[in-house]
Amino acid sequence: MQTHGFRKFFKTACINAGMNPLYSEYVMGHRSGLTKSYFKPSDMELLEGNDKALGYISAINDLTINEEHRLHKKIDELTKKNDEIKTMEIRHAEEIKGMRDQMSQILTMIQHNPKLARVKPEALMKKNTK
Numbered sequence: 001m002q003t004h005g006f007r008k009f010f011k012t013a014c015i016n017a018g019m020n021p022l023y024s025e026y027v028m029g030h031r032s033g034l035t036k037s038y039f040k041p042s043d044m045e046l047l048e049g050n051d052k053a054l055g056y057i058s059a060i061n062d063l064t065i066n067e068e069h070r071l072h073k074k075i076d077e078l079t080k081k082n083d084e085i086k087t088m089e090i091r092h093a094e095e096i097k098g099m100r101d102q103m104s105q106i107l108t109m110i111q112h113n114p115k116l117a118r119v120k121p122e123a124l125m126k127k128n129t130k
Contacts, residue, residue, distance in 0.1 A: 017059035
């Protein structure tokens with residue numbers, strides 16, 4: 001990778017991680033115009049950020065390429081997907097229970113009045129809810 005390509009990657013990764021764009025410019029050595037005269041963050045601000053903007057620490061994980069970090073990201077992603085699946089399973093179990101209850105009510109109505117076996121289930125449910 002050429003130096004310019006690496007610098008573009010660095011800036012993009014920093015901004016995507018939420019680092020203040022002025023901080024990333026400053027870290028890259030870009031100090032021109034008004035920012036050179038008026039913008040003078042401390043080393044601690046560049047590293048940690050402040051209450052308004054994130055610093056370099058926020059981008060470290062996106063800039064560091066190692067197996068441990070990659071696996072942590074994958075675990076977080078899979079944990080989130082697993083939580084979504086569990087939520088869907090609970091919702092579907094509740095829907096199935098509701099359908100089984102409706103079927104049970106319809107079967108009970110049919111057992112009490114066999115003529116109802118020829119009536120559409122939707123009509124029976126409307127009649128039962130009134």
